[in-house]
Amino acid sequence: xxxxxxxxxxxxxxxxxxxxxxxxxxxxxxxxxxxxxxxxxxxxxxxxxxxxxxxxxxxxxxxxxxxxxxxxxxxxxxxxxxxxxxxxxxxxxxxxxxxxxxxxxxxxxxxxxxxxxxxxxxxxxxxxxxxxxxxxxxxxxxxxxxxxxxxxxxxxxxxxxxxxxxxxxxxxxxxxxxxxxxxxxxxxxxxxxxxxxxxxxxxxxxxxxxxxxxxxxxxxxxxxxxxxxxxxxxxxxxxxxxxxxxxxxxxxxxxxxxxxxxxxxxxxxxxxxxxxxxxxxxxxxxxx
Amino acid sequence: xxxxxxxxxxxxxxxxxxxxxxxxxxxxxxxxxxxxxxxxxxxxxxxxxxxxxxxxxxxxxxxxxxxxxxxxxxxxxxxxxxxxxxxxxxxxxxxxxxxxxxxxxxxxxxxxxxxxxxxxxxxxxxxxxxxxxxxxxxxxxxxxxxxxxxxxxxxxxxxxxxxxxxxxxxxxxxxxxxxxxxxxxxxxxxxxxxxxxxxxxxxxxxxxxxxxxxxxxxxxxxxxxxxxxxxxxxxxxxxxxxxxxxxxxxxxxxxxxxxxxxxxxxxxxxxxxxx
Numbered sequence: 001x002x003x004x005x006x007x008x009x010x011x012x013x014x015x016x017x018x019x020x021x022x023x024x025x026x027x028x029x030x031x032x033x034x035x036x037x038x039x040x041x042x043x044x045x046x047x048x049x050x051x052x053x054x055x056x057x058x059x060x061x062x063x064x065x066x067x068x069x070x071x072x073x074x075x076x077x078x079x080x081x082x083x084x085x086x087x088x089x090x091x092x093x094x095x096x097x098x099x100x101x102x103x104x105x106x107x108x109x110x111x112x113x114x115x116x117x118x119x120x121x122x123x124x125x126x127x128x129x130x131x132x133x134x135x136x137x138x139x140x141x142x143x144x145x146x147x148x149x150x151x152x153x154x155x156x157x158x159x160x161x162x163x164x165x166x167x168x169x170x171x172x173x174x175x176x177x178x179x180x181x182x183x184x185x186x187x188x189x190x191x192x193x194x195x196x197x198x199x200x201x202x203x204x205x206x207x208x209x210x211x212x213x214x215x216x217x218x219x220x221x222x223x224x225x226x227x228x229x230x231x232x233x234x235x236x237x238x239x240x241x242x243x244x245x246x247x248x249x250x251x252x253x254x255x256x257x258x259x260x261x262x263x264x265x266x267x268x269x270x271x272x273x274x275x276x277x278x279x280x281x282x283x284x285x286x287x288x
Numbered sequence: 289x290x291x292x293x294x295x296x297x298x299x300x301x302x303x304x305x306x307x308x309x310x311x312x313x314x315x316x317x318x319x320x321x322x323x324x325x326x327x328x329x330x331x332x333x334x335x336x337x338x339x340x341x342x343x344x345x346x347x348x349x350x351x352x353x354x355x356x357x358x359x360x361x362x363x364x365x366x367x368x369x370x371x372x373x374x375x376x377x378x379x380x381x382x383x384x385x386x387x388x389x390x391x392x393x394x395x396x397x398x399x400x401x402x403x404x405x406x407x408x409x410x411x412x413x414x415x416x417x418x419x420x421x422x423x424x425x426x427x428x429x430x431x432x433x434x435x436x437x438x439x440x441x442x443x444x445x446x447x448x449x450x451x452x453x454x455x456x457x458x459x460x461x462x463x464x465x466x467x468x469x470x471x472x473x474x475x476x477x478x479x480x481x482x483x484x485x486x487x488x489x490x491x492x493x494x495x496x497x498x499x500x501x502x503x504x505x506x507x508x509x510x511x512x513x514x515x516x517x518x519x520x521x522x523x524x525x526x527x528x529x530x531x532x533x534x535x536x537x538x539x540x541x542x543x544x545x546x547x548x549x550x551x552x553x554x555x556x557x558x559x560x561x562x563x
Contacts, residue, residue: 013562013563014558014560014561014562014563015561015562016562016563050558052556052557052558053554053555053556053557054557054561176304179296179297179300179301179304180293180295180296180297181297182297183300184300212311213307213308213311213312213560214558214560215312215558215559215560216308216451216452218304218307218308239303239307
């Protein structure tokens, strides 16, 4: 089986979901025309990233009554879509979220678990953290979604892997920093860990990062797909808005895992037992 | 002394800065820029970056001499104007500055210098309106951190492309962008009075202080750790104090909070809000 993913490396308007929806629709048209089965938009693709006090005004529930969402759900009859948005739950908590839409339905919503609140980041001030990592089934097999800081924690892709995900879909709005080396420091780091996950978990890892500026923050793009051997399948050019296509031969999973049975040999029961011991020790640790 | 390398990837920084200027100018609905071109290195480099970002036909360089300004400053500014093919205007600030300066014969150089810097700000913002261009800042990271700038004078701008580059890095990038060598090689000076040089006034060289600032700010060394790396204790203490004392130049003036929502404490939006 083959899967064609389109990485929608776009710029967004800050706090203007209508304008951003138009751009999504244009990308969807192009991606369909180019035979894509799935399109991956970056983190907070409908709203922009540094929202601060704009969060409540751009937040959306995910029902059909919401015009932006119902439009995207309709579009998903033709192509599977991963879209980034601010998810508001019924008790008015706001999450950085990504939804997987397919055949007119919401298949899965991931609320970002790890909210960076250090250095230039201030997410926990404005958002609630998600509390779970769950893989889910699609026509292309089992898939997991992680949003930016989620995949700076090695446990997140590990859990999705153990939950059956063979394709990891990563989205981010990652500001560039570090200009001493050949490549932007943050770009190199993100690329390295995604490649590492692909190799260690013998799975596909697709990542879309946005481009453009918000004040002085520079989002570099550089979206990638790595295959289960950890080999680069495709890389989008840095800094520009582009739809980049990756044609994935899903049978590579079988070939790689026949050669390198890391999944077969993994011992999650040891991980669980040792974590329980570690957590227990932590609970029993004297206060001083 | 620890080996401290401040060198940057010039190509990468050039790309980021030109994209930044293009994005942040055009999203305001404008496509043009105004730069106070002093004849010094910072504003020369900014002119090169902005010309590359917006096209030379969209740049207005202002030469704003005071009667004591050195002839070199005007000549060096002209080198940049000619090399880039940008628009230029030369407007003397002598009359407007002297209108105030002459009212107090005992005025110090620092006061005069501040008045000149603020006169130049007035001209830049006036030309900004007539040229329909944004005022682009020219303050480097060393200046920003040390507060070696006149508040609402040379620090006033809409955006600042080089505010995260130390002076040492400004020099490196200027060489890469082929800024005319006489401008790169001369001693940095605000040229506010005859014979003034930055390094003479500050009491240390940019090369020395940039290394210290890089450890203190970028690498989050404590002052004690900097002394441990070989910097003189007195130098470290004076720089740390200078950074703290001048922080008021880096933030908006605080308002006394009396209401439930106050700029800037809990009214938080990016400047690019809505664009």
